[in-house]
Amino acid sequence: MLIGKLINSVIIIVLSYVLLKLIQYLLNKLFELTKFDERYENTLCSVLSSISYYIIFVVSLILVLREFNIVDATKFSTLVTGASIVGLIAGVAAQSILKDIFNGFFILFERQIQVGDFVVINEDFKGTIEEIGLRSTSLRDWDLKRITISNGTITSIRNYSKNKMRVVVHVRVSYEEDPMKVLDSLEEVCSVMNENYKDYFIKDSRGEITSKFKVYGVTDIEKNPIGAQYTMTGVVESCKYFSALRDTKLQILIIFKKNNVRIAYPTHINVVHYNEDRN
Structure with a gap:
């Protein structure tokens, strides 16, 4: 049973x-x-x-x-x-x-x-x-x-x-750099993104891009002593967000290097002396 x-x-x-x-x-x-x-x-x-x-x-x-x-x-x-x-x-x-x-x-x-x-x-x-x-x-x-x-x-x-996302990229540049030179370089980055990466953007019914990459401007000069913060933005399709973010950062490095614009980085170095007793 x-x-x-x-x-x-x-x-x-x-x-x-x-x-x-x-x-x-x-x-x-x-x-x-x-x-x-x-x-x-x-x-x-x-x-x-x-x-x-x-x-x-x-x-x-x-x-x-x-x-x-x-x-x-x-x-x-x-x-x-x-x-x-x-x-x-x-x-x-x-x-x-x-x-x-x-x-x-x-x-x-x-x-x-x-x-x-x-x-x-x-x-x-x-x-x-x-x-x-x-x-x-x-x-x-x-x-x-x-x-x-x-x-x-x-x-x-x-x-x-969710359909669209805003790419926001911040970059810090040394205070010694000419601000207008930095802004011109970022404008060049925007032009490259807008011309070479059109498939990333949101388009209207006529197939025209609704919101291209643009330079937002200087967004911080107080919180960080190593350099001023500049910001650029652009609205892209949500599925292309991470690709657009990655390519934007790459273009910033390429164009800054071409235009001799230095990205800020810490220059303060701590030197520690170590004394060893010898017999």
């Missing part, structure tokens, strides 16, 4: 696993036919897969418990016993689980993040969203490590994938 119950339980588990994989396969096929935004499709697929997992898990658990006569809707006593067990487990975990689910619901409802977005969560976890579930969110960082965060612990999100 016990062996038969174990075999039935294994069959239930296997069938549940197959059903879950079938649902995931059908969801992927379904979203291949839709015309939603790709990130939105991936997000919906991730959420629906998560919901399916929890439903199948609960149903499978009830069926397995029923095999061992722990839960049986036809018998009041076993139903009470099963309910007591479930109630005990739920009572211990309910607070954190409900917090995760409610927070996950609002994250999804408000579309704060989607699968494929590059985000910084809680000012600590940085990476690309791979999966969004009811209880947790998973992302992949620069080192390809998968990080899973409970939705209930998410307090802040910085999303780098």
Whole structure:
């Protein structure tokens, strides 16, 4: 009798696993036919897969418990016993689980993040969203490590994938440099970016760039004794942000070197004398 119950339980588990994989396969096929935004499709697929997992898990658990006569809707006593067990487990975990689910619901409802977005969560976890579930969110960082965060612990999100972003580049230059020469060099950097990297920019319906790179000016001469801070900005597509930031910094180095403009760096050196007694 016990062996038969174990075999039935294994069959239930296997069938549940197959059903879950079938649902995931059908969801992927379904979203291949839709015309939603790709990130939105991936997000919906991730959420629906998560919901399916929890439903199948609960149903499978009830069926397995029923095999061992722990839960049986036809018998009041076993139903009470099963309910007591479930109630005990739920009572211990309910607070954190409900917090995760409610927070996950609002994250999804408000579309704060989607699968494929590059985000910084809680000012600590940085990476690309791979999966969004009811209880947790998973992302992949620069080192390809998968990080899973409970939705209930998410307090802040910085999303780098919301259509457009402003590239802000600061550079410190020695006080001895002619300010007009520095500004002219930065204008040259802006011209290079605007001419050679047009695919980075936001464009209007006519295909014209809406906001090019420009020199913002001197933004600090007090906080740092080694040099004045100059700033340039430009608005680009969010998916091109890091490439634009990297290329802008590279062009600053190239053009400053060509124009003999010196970037500020500390020149104070501490010399420590070490006296060693010799016999």
